[in-house]
Amino acid sequence: MKRTIFLLLFLLIAVLGIKTIDYFALFKPKIIPTTNSGVGQSGDVLDNKVVSSTKQTYHVEKFAEGLEVPWSMVFTDPNRLLIAERPGRIRVVNNGVLEPKSLHIFSEVPNKSEEGLMGMALDPDYGSNKFVYVCLAYGDAKKLADKIVRFRDRGDRLVEATVILDAIPAAQYHAGCRIAFGPDKKLYITTGEATQKEIAQDIQSLGGKILRINNDGSIPSDNPFKNSPVFSYGHRNPQGIAWHPKSGVLISTEHGPSVFDGPAGGDEINKIEKGKNYGWPLVSHDTNKIGLVAPLIQFTPAVAPASALIYGGAVFKEWKNQLFFGGLKGEGIYRVMFTNDNAEKIQSYEKLGIDVGRVREVIEGPDGYIYFSTSNRDGRGNPRKGDDMVYRIVPG
Numbered sequence: 499m500k501r502t503i504f505l506l507l508f509l510l511i512a513v514l515g516i517k518t519i520d521y522f523a524l525f526k527p528k529i530i531p532t533t534n535s536g537v538g539q540s541g542d543v544l545d546n547k548v549v550s551s552t553k554q555t556y557h558v559e560k561f562a563e564g565l566e567v568p569w570s571m572v573f574t575d576p577n578r579l580l581i582a583e584r585p586g587r588i589r590v591v592n593n594g595v596l597e598p599k600s601l602h603i604f605s606e607v608p609n610k611s612e613e614g615l616m617g618m619a620l621d622p623d624y625g626s627n628k629f630v631y632v633c634l635a636y637g638d639a640k641k642l643a644d645k646i647v648r649f650r651d652r653g654d655r656l657v658e659a660t661v662i663l664d665a666i667p668a669a670q671y672h673a674g675c676r677i678a679f680g681p682d683k684k685l686y687i688t689t690g691e692a693t694q695k696e697i698a699q700d701i702q703s704l705g706g707k708i709l710r711i712n713n714d715g716s717i718p719s720d721n722p723f724k725n726s727p728v729f730s731y732g733h734r735n736p737q738g739i740a741w742h743p744k745s746g747v748l749i750s751t752e753h754g755p756s757v758f759d760g761p762a763g764g765d766e767i768n769k770i771e772k773g774k775n776y777g778w779p780l781v782s783h784d785t786n787k788i789g790l791v792a793p794l795i796q797f798t799p800a801v802a803p804a805s806a807l808i809y810g811g812a813v814f815k816e817w818k819n820q821l822f823f824g825g826l827k828g829e830g831i832y833r834v835m836f837t838n839d840n841a842e843k844i845q846s847y848e849k850l851g852i853d854v855g856r857v858r859e860v861i862e863g864p865d866g867y868i869y870f871s872t873s874n875r876d877g878r879g880n881p882r883k884g885d886d887m888v889y890r891i892v893p894g
Contacts, residue, residue, distance in 0.1 A: 738806025763798025
């Protein structure tokens with residue numbers, strides 16, 4: 499009897515040990531930084547080895563501080579930056595100064611974990627119509643949903659709130675909500691599967707998808723599924739979308755499993771095609787099945803990609819047409835090089851030598867500099883003096 503109890507205890511300890519190792523693997527960045535603390539020369543990392551192929555030098559400047567979980571950023575003109583804070587505020591940086599008063603406050607926004615005020619985008623014709631779009635969660639812990647709201651920007655306030663898409667499944671985790679307009683002037687929306695992984699494969703559900711709508715919320719006639727905003731499906735929690743400037747190819751970044759719903763890691767970069775199935779929860783990591791689209795690359799251990807920018811190259815010529823994303827668990831900025839303009843394959847990647855903690859949004863400014871925000875006050879980071887911050891990468 500004692501021997502049996504001993505064997506059972508031994509097996510229990512062994513299983514718990516494996517799970518503990520698997521859990522902590524989430525927090526180990528796979529890619530080796532190439533430089534020190536925000537100043538340096540870039541190089542490519544392939545198979546965890548630095549291979550110097552570019553001579554792009556840069557340094558990092560503080561741009562705004564004292565923010566709370568800045569989730570999304572858009573420039574309305576060269577001197578005015580809007581910042582969506584997850585607790586429900588849109589803040590303004592005017593001529594390099596963060597204004598104390600919020601442009602708009604969303605009182606209905608909960609902020610218990612990952613959900614809140616998230617994505618933000620400008621209409622392609624913002625110059626004439628002044629439309630600003632946001633994606634936010636509302637409701638309570640028992641029943642949360644995301645909605646897309648369109649406003650008109652009056653400069654000192656947002657007016658004419660119009661809900662153009664509602665009842666997107668949401669939860670405290672996997673709430674999706676990155677939004678951006680494509681080259682076709684359609685609004686694309688990433689949605690998480692709200693921890694109900696089966697809905698990612700359900701075409702009738704808006705959860706676990708990338709959606710595509712017109713700027714008034716109507717359904718484009720050339721969407722892959724009739725009378726549906728669904729553009730692609732089988733997603734777990736996509737957090738970044740960007741289009742290649744030459745080919746127009748749509749790229750997304752996506753979070754992989756987090757132990758409770760699968761082996762840790764498996765973060766993805768995907769080439770998104772109309773009507774295609776990206777596999778969650780049927781497959782993850784390096785497994786795949788016929789009829790499902792495999793990622794261009796997967797990251798294990800997890801880096802938690804939180805955004806996507808394909809840089810236009812106005813200032814950093816060596817980085818033109820390359821993908822950048824912020825890493826939450828990976829704590830930094832990652833640069834990804836494609837083999838061609840069709841973005842069919844990834845050649846190599848690296849983690850820039852920037853030490854600021856968790857990074858969420860990464861955008862290109864009108865000046866050609868790269869702006870990014872930290873997410874150290876989101877309950878999972880270690881806040882530093884001045885956090886949360888917006889920084890920018892400048893030459894030199």
